[in-house]
Amino acid sequence: TRKPFPENFFWGASTSAYQVEGANLEDGKGPSCQDVKEVPEGTSDLTVCADHYHHMKEDVALMAEMGFKSYRFSIAWTRILPKGTGEINQKGIDFYNELIDECLKYGIEPIVTMFHFDMPAALDERGSWGNPDSVQWFVDFARVLFENFGDRVKYWLTINEQNMLTLVGPVIGTLMIPEGCTNVLKEVYQQNHHMLVAQAKAMVLCHQMLPEAKIGPAPNISLVYPATCKPEDVIAAQNFNAIRNWLYLDMAVYGIYNAIVWSYLEENDATPTFAPGDEEAMKNAHPDFIGFNYYNTATVEAASDEEVLADAVADQQSGSIEAGMYKGFRNPNLVTTEFGWEIDPVGFRATIREMDSRYHLPLLVTENGLGAYDTLTEDGKVHDPYRIEYLRQHIAQIQEAITDGAQMLGYNPWSAIDLISTHEGMKKRYGFIYVDRDEFDLGTLNRYRKDSFYWYKKVIASNGED
Numbered sequence: 001t002r003k004p005f006p007e008n009f010f011w012g013a014s015t016s017a018y019q020v021e022g023a024n025l026e027d028g029k030g031p032s033c034q035d036v037k038e039v040p041e042g043t044s045d046l047t048v049c050a051d052h053y054h055h056m057k058e059d060v061a062l063m064a065e066m067g068f069k070s071y072r073f074s075i076a077w078t079r080i081l082p083k084g085t086g087e088i089n090q091k092g093i094d095f096y097n098e099l100i101d102e103c104l105k106y107g108i109e110p111i112v113t114m115f116h117f118d119m120p121a122a123l124d125e126r127g128s129w130g131n132p133d134s135v136q137w138f139v140d141f142a143r144v145l146f147e148n149f150g151d152r153v154k155y156w157l158t159i160n161e162q163n164m165l166t167l168v169g170p171v172i173g174t175l176m177i178p179e180g181c182t183n184v185l186k187e188v189y190q191q192n193h194h195m196l197v198a199q200a201k202a203m204v205l206c207h208q209m210l211p212e213a214k215i216g217p218a219p220n221i222s223l224v225y226p227a228t229c230k231p232e233d234v235i236a237a238q239n240f241n242a243i244r245n246w247l248y249l250d251m252a253v254y255g256i257y258n259a260i261v262w263s264y265l266e267e268n269d270a271t272p273t274f275a276p277g278d279e280e281a282m283k284n285a286h287p288d289f290i291g292f293n294y295y296n297t298a299t300v301e302a303a304s305d306e307e308v309l310a311d312a313v314a315d316q317q318s319g320s321i322e323a324g325m326y327k328g329f330r331n332p333n334l335v336t337t338e339f340g341w342e343i344d345p346v347g348f349r350a351t352i353r354e355m356d357s358r359y360h361l362p363l364l365v366t367e368n369g370l371g372a373y374d375t376l377t378e379d380g381k382v383h384d385p386y387r388i389e390y391l392r393q394h395i396a397q398i399q400e401a402i403t404d405g406a407q408m409l410g411y412n413p414w415s416a417i418d419l420i421s422t423h424e425g426m427k428k429r430y431g432f433i434y435v436d437r438d439e440f441d442l443g444t445l446n447r448y449r450k451d452s453f454y455w456y457k458k459v460i461a462s463n464g465e466d
């Protein structure tokens, strides 16, 4: 028999500021990298998104109607500090105060991501995460957040999907590589190092300033399978697991560089430079839990040194710049979504088991979900049985993992409400709440409850038994 979900399990959902809020330069907000980048062809820009900035109360009321126990959202750095450092924008503070208070009014726990793919443009101009000062920029921003919201926010997430920023950021434009850079691998892992130190210092600061609060990382963790039982394929899978997953959690939890990754960086003249105090800072930091996003597993086979990996965007799971370590492989045992992402609920359990036995920390699912084309019917309905099925299967596997003994804090799938997808604009929807707009036609921006909305409400009311 399966063990039940814990009593105080955080049933909720997620969003991120740059994808949901809109009002991207309103009320004093400065531009982030997202506002100045070229959006992928055929996709909407990020000026309006779901217009959550102006519909916030209505949206939180809908989340409350579903019975949410938690809502994971991110705070836009440039709403708080328009230039990334220095002057505080009071209107930005006011917006998040209202959002937090609105959540608490309904008994919804705010879970706050401090950084979700939205580097202030002013800081990109100063070298972004490549500038050693970026560590201090982030810590100063963290201090402003803790000072202003720490009396009510108890759960903090440092950096969303730092591993994806490092692996595919240079390709999708969320990590800036200076022009003329001759060793991209070294540059990327130097930036990654600054993020790791920034995260460590922010965790320590959080514990100093807010002894009651809990803080953790939020990487995208997907177990990597070997394509076959060929020993070389197993090595390739270990390589990719180390590069994609364990580097980030070994660092967050133990403050150490993963040995496989370190030796790979050494071989490629790409080890990061440590500033004085970095090592100590990393060792001193201890997360209270691990937040993680899970969409699907990855499968790889052995690769030769010459094989350069193809299109990182088209194949997000296996595409990266670490040539020679592994090669992506389409898992023949899994079906894919309309957008080509593999679906692997059992892999969710396997991923959780692996994290539990490596780190022995509580785990919080910060994303999971199905991106699909949804249609609004004339009578205002959205029939999304495919989403219900996806979520149901994944929730069942969380329960299996709980039965295995993993300590699960909550489930916050992507996304609470339709928003702009990272790669596909508005057409790829994830929400329980439908937003009436198209890619370029802003429509009415009215909200509609999808079938999954009513279904998730029952799941929450029955604490996962439905």
Ligand code: BGP
Pocket: 016, 019, 160, 161, 164, 220, 293, 367, 371, 414, 420, 421, 422, 423, 424, 428
């Ligand atoms: C994660 C990001 C989210 C979100 C999600 C879905 O990587 O943290 O911001 O976008 O993926 O991805 P996509 O929008 O590309 O379907």
